[in-house]
Amino acid sequence: MARLLSIDDDRSVHHLVSRTLEDSGVEVVPALSAEAGIEAVKAQAPDVVLLDIMLPDMSGLDAFRLIRQHDPRLPVIIATSAGSSENAIEAMKLGAFDYLTKPIDVENLERLVGHAIESRRLASVPVGMNNLTRPQDRGDAFVGRCESMQEIFKSIGRVAPQSVPVLIRGESGTGKELVARAIYQHGSRSDGPFLAVNCAALSETLLESELFGHEKGAFTGAQDRRIGKFEQCNGGTIFLDEVGDMSPTVQSKVLRLLQQQTFERVGGNSTIKTDVRIISATNRDLEEMCDEGQFRVDLFYRLNGYTITLPPLRERGDDRVMLLQHFLAGLNKELNRDVQGVAPDAMQKLLDYDWPGNVRELQSVVKQAMLHCSGPVLMASALPAELQSAAVRPRAEASQPSTNGMAEKAGAAAHASSEDEAEDFAESGFRDFIRSRIAVGTGDLYAETLAEMEKELLTLVLTHTSGNQSEASRILGITRGSLRNKIRSNGIVIGPNIKVAQ
Numbered sequence: 001m002a003r004l005l006s007i008d009d010d011r012s013v014h015h016l017v018s019r020t021l022e023d024s025g026v027e028v029v030p031a032l033s034a035e036a037g038i039e040a041v042k043a044q045a046p047d048v049v050l051l052d053i054m055l056p057d058m059s060g061l062d063a064f065r066l067i068r069q070h071d072p073r074l075p076v077i078i079a080t081s082a083g084s085s086e087n088a089i090e091a092m093k094l095g096a097f098d099y100l101t102k103p104i105d106v107e108n109l110e111r112l113v114g115h116a117i118e119s120r121r122l123a124s125v126p127v128g129m130n131n132l133t134r135p136q137d138r139g140d141a142f143v144g145r146c147e148s149m150q151e152i153f154k155s156i157g158r159v160a161p162q163s164v165p166v167l168i169r170g171e172s173g174t175g176k177e178l179v180a181r182a183i184y185q186h187g188s189r190s191d192g193p194f195l196a197v198n199c200a201a202l203s204e205t206l207l208e209s210e211l212f213g214h215e216k217g218a219f220t221g222a223q224d225r226r227i228g229k230f231e232q233c234n235g236g237t238i239f240l241d242e243v244g245d246m247s248p249t250v251q252s253k254v255l256r257l258l259q260q261q262t263f264e265r266v267g268g269n270s271t272i273k274t275d276v277r278i279i280s281a282t283n284r285d286l287e288e289m290c291d292e293g294q295f296r297v298d299l300f301y302r303l304n305g306y307t308i309t310l311p312p313l314r315e316r317g318d319d320r321v322m323l324l325q326h327f328l329a330g331l332n333k334e335l336n337r338d339v340q341g342v343a344p345d346a347m348q349k350l351l352d353y354d355w356p357g358n359v360r361e362l363q364s365v366v367k368q369a370m371l372h373c374s375g376p377v378l379m380a381s382a383l384p385a386e387l388q389s390a391a392v393r394p395r396a397e398a399s400q401p402s403t404n405g406m407a408e409k410a411g412a413a414a415h416a417s418s419e420d421e422a423e424d425f426a427e428s429g430f431r432d433f434i435r436s437r438i439a440v441g442t443g444d445l446y447a448e449t450l451a452e453m454e455k456e457l458l459t460l461v462l463t464h465t466s467g468n469q470s471e472a473s474r475i476l477g478i479t480r481g482s483l484r485n486k487i488r489s490n491g492i493v494i495g496p497n498i499k500v501a502q
C-alpha cells in the first residue's frame with residue numbers, strides 16, 4: 001500500500017486528503033508541523049509528501065530542503081494558497097514534484113498523487129539484473145539469460161556511468177522502461193531526480209509546456225508560471241518515452257537543449273540553463289521517419305549517443321520459460337495462490353505463440369490464466385482466446401527452448417500432445433503415465449500428474465453422477481462453485497458423455 005505524508009497545520013486538510021485517497025488504496029499519515037513532518041519522513045518512509053508552504057514552525061521551503069537532504073528522490077507536492085505561488089515555483093525549481101493551490105481540488109489531488117507514486121516507483125524501486133527468480137526480493141527483477149539479454153545487461157553496465165544520451169529501441173512491451181531505470185540507478189546521477197515523460201500521451205502544446213514550462217498568460221489557461229520537467233530535473237535524468245511522437249516544435253527545442261543545455265519557457269524570454277541526461281525510447285522506425293521528414297536527422301544522431309535494442313520475446317528462447325516462472329511466482333504472492341506448474345499442452349501453446357505484445361503480454365496472459373483456473377496447475381483451457389487459436393509454428397522455425405535447466409520442462413512437454421497424454425493416462429493408468437513422462441525426459445512431472453489426475457477425477461465422478469454437479473461436489477467434498485470453476489478450467493464438457501474438450 002502506498003503511503004502519503006500530509007504536512008499541514010490544518011486538520012481539515014488531512015481529513016479531506018484521507019477521504020479523497022481512500023478508494024485509491026493510499027494510506028495517509030498526518031503531521032501538524034514541519035518538525036513532526038520531517039520526523040515522519042525518517043520514521044514512516046512515505047512514497048509521497050503533500051507539504052503546506054505556510055507552516056507554523058518553519059517556512060515550507062526550508063522544510064522542503066530538509067526533506068530533500070534526507071531523501072532526494074522523495075516526490076513532494078507543495079500545497080499553496082492563492083497568491084503564494086511564487087514560493088511553490090521556487091520549490092519546483094529546487095526539484096519539488098508539483099504544486100496545488102488551496103482550496104484543494106480533489107480530482108487534481110488524486111491525479112497528482114497517482115503520478116507522484118508512479119514517479120517514486122520509477123526512481124526508487126531497484127531493477128535487479130539477475131537471472132534468479134526470487135519474488136521475495138524487493139524490487140523488479142530484470143529476467144534474462146539468453147545471449148542477447150546478457151549483451152543488454154553488459155551494455156547497461158557500460159553506458160550507465162557515462163552521461164551520454166541513450167536511445168532504447170525495441171517493440172512494445174520488451175522492457176525499455178526497465179532498461180531506462182537500470183541505467184539511471186547504476187549511473188553517476190542516481191542521487192538526482194529521475195522523471196519520465198510519455199511524449200505520445202500529451203498534445204503538442206501540453207507536451208511543450210510539460211517539458212519546458214510556461215510563463216503566466218503564455219496561452220489560454222496558463223494562469224501561473226509553470227516549471228517544466230527539464231528545469232525541475234536539473235542534475236538528474238529524464239526519460240522521454242515514445243520519443244518518435246514529438247512534434248517538430250518540440251523536436252527542435254529538445255535538439256537545442258541537447259546541444260547547449262539551454263531553453264526558454266513557453267511564452268518566456270529568459271534563457272534557462274539546465275544539466276539533464278536524456279534517455280529516450282521508441283518502438284518506431286526513426287530512420288524511416290527521418291527519410292520521410294517526420295523526425296529531425298540531427299536530433300536522431302544527438303539522442304542516439306548509444307543505442308540499446310531489445311530483442312522481441314519470441315526470439316529469447318529459454319527466457320520465455322524463465323519469465324513465465326517468474327510471473328507465476330510473483331502472481332502466486334499477489335493473488336494468494338499456489339499454482340505450481342503449467343500443463344504440457346498449455347506450455348506448448350505458450351511456446352508456439354508469437355507474443356506481439358512481448359513481455360507485457362506474457363505477464364498479462366499469465367495473470368488472466370491464473371484468474372481463470374482454480375487448481376494447482378495452469379491448464380490450456382484457461383489461456384485467452386488469442387493463444388487458443390494461434391497457428392502452431394513448425395518446430396524447426398520456432399525458437400524452442402533448449403533441453404537443459406528450466407526450459408527442459410517445457411522442451412520435454414513439447415514432445416507429446418495433450419491428447420496423447422490424456423489417452424495415456426486413461427488407458428494405461430497412473431503408473432504407466434508417470435513412466436512414459438519420465439521416459440520422454442520431463443522435468444515437470446509433479447504439475448503434469450496433478451493436472452491429469454484432476455481431469456481424470458472430475459470426468460470419472462461426473463460420469464458416475466450422470467453430470468449431476470450437486471452430487472459430484474458432495475462426493476468430491478468441494479463446493480459447487482469450486483466444482484464449476486474446475487469444470488470450466490479443465491475444459492470438461494457435460495453432455496451425453498462427460499469428456500474433456502480437445
Ligand SMILES: Nc1ncnc2c1ncn2[C@@H]1O[C@H](COP(=O)(O)OP(=O)(O)OP(=O)(O)O)[C@@H](O)[C@H]1O
Pocket residue numbers: 140141142143144170171172173174175176177178179241283323359360363
Ligand atoms: N526481462 C524482463 N524481466 C522481467 N520483467 C520484464 C522484463 N521485460 C519487461 N518486463 C515487464 O514487462 C512490462 C513491460 O515492460 P516495459 O514497460 O519496460 O516495456 P516497454 O518496452 O517500455 O513498453 P512500451 O513500448 O509499451 O512502453 C513491465 O511490467 C516490466 O516490468
